[in-house]
Every structure is written in C-alpha cells, then in structure tokens.
Amino acid sequence: MELPTVGQRVTGQVVWHADHNQQVGVMLSEWSWHENWLPRFAECLGQLVAGHITKVAPIGVFVRIADCVEGLVPFTEPVEDLAEAVREGQEISVQIIAVDLERSRVLLSAKLVSRSS
Secondary structure (H helix, E strand, O other): OOOOOOOOOOOEEEEEEEHHHOEEEEEEHHHOOOOOOHHHHHOOOOOEEEEEEEEEEOOEEEEEEEOOEEEEEEOOOOOOOHHHHOOOOOEEEEEEEEEEOOOOEEEEEOOOOOOOO
C-alpha cells in the first residue's frame, strides 16, 4: 500500500504525539489490518538490515526496513552535501539501535558521508 500524498484527506487515529517538536503519529484506517511488525524488530537490536530511504529531513533520514515499519537515522554530524550523500529511494544498510514499542519508533544508525574538518 502506498503512503498518501501531501494534501490528500485520510482517516486515522492519533497514536502518539510529541509536544516538544509538534509531531503526531497517526495510524491510517486503511493500514490498521496490517500485522504489527515492530515487536519482531525489538528482538533484533544491533543487527544490520537493508532498507530504502523514504524521506530526507533536516534531522536525518527515514528508512523503510519492512512493510509499515520505518526508522530514523538521525544526523549526528554535519553532512557535507546532503543531496549527494543520500537520496530518496536509495538502498542503505542500517543497524537497529533502539525500538520503542510504546511510541512505535525505531532508531537506526548508518554511515553517511560527513564533512571533513
């Protein structure tokens, strides 16, 4: 199932929110029947998995590691030229660092091209 496009109306349920950065997690009604894969990844801490970059954001890149499971690779160092370092759709190997089942979040790690000092 494809993610909805920007501006598209959807029906869903708010499953978490973070006041400090105005983020809201929404479970889309059309996706509610999908198996929850997140607990499986909680058992895989430290493992390397392959995924595809779905979004490049100022805080890092989001990587889809399974159907309906995406994690964040946060930028911990400045990236010299983000446009050349990563792109949406790119396959990338990531390490599973943490899985927060309560907030439905996965934290990942990957080597990205960083600025040379």
